[in-house]
Amino acid sequence: MCLLAFQLQKHPKYKLIMMANRDEAYNRPTTPADFWSDYPDILAGRDLEQMGTWLGINKQGKIAALTNHRDFSLPETGGQSRGHIVSSYLQSNETPEDFLEQLHNSKNEYSGFNVLVGSSEELYYYSNIEQKTEHLKNGTHGLSNAFMNTPWPKTEAVKKLLCDYAESTNEIDVDVLFNMMQRAERFPSEQLPDTGVGGELESMLSSIFIASKEYGTRCTTVLLVDSEDQVYFEERTFKNGVFATAQKFSFTIENPTA
Known part of the structure; x- marks a missing residue:
């Protein structure tokens, strides 16, 4: 996944509002979001090459999401699939702190990543590039392929869009959130980071x-x-940039966990 924005414990009705885009090669095999047959408590899409995922929630309310860290000046490390980090947390009974401590000990097994773990009550962030864990403050946050809240133009844009909208309404219209995440305009080159991919690709990304x-x-x-532990999860998939399908799920968290 390459971009997400979320608001934690700030809205009068929703403990967590999250929206995310997964950017990937079009030919990489993937299944749309669903409860997994081998781990039926997990709701997520699935990468069929490595059998991991980029974002998911389980029936007990554990949440995890991951982005790759893009900086081609850094050496490649590790050969393990980063998508297994998300699925491992959703399968585990560990606290976020214990899980991230173990992940820190195996940080070099993976190429650069950012991971978010926790629940709608509290969220923790870890990057194997920064090599530190952060207990996130309540409020609005954004993450792309740098560090949490790094002010890349698109990260700042989705944070502001989400914050302004959430402050304006007690009822969240998911279509408004989806529209925020489907803006295709590029930002001026002078505002962009230099991650080592070249100007043309930097602009496209x-x-x-x-x-x-x-x-x-x-x-x-x-x-x-929401405040009653009701979950709404919707994924809209695209084929070559064109809307293809939508998957919608609603459930109540069982035995909520932090």
């Missing part, structure tokens, strides 16, 4: 919703958890 010949936004996910 600068938009919130990415569409190119072979790579782009494969799905957008909206996750809501």
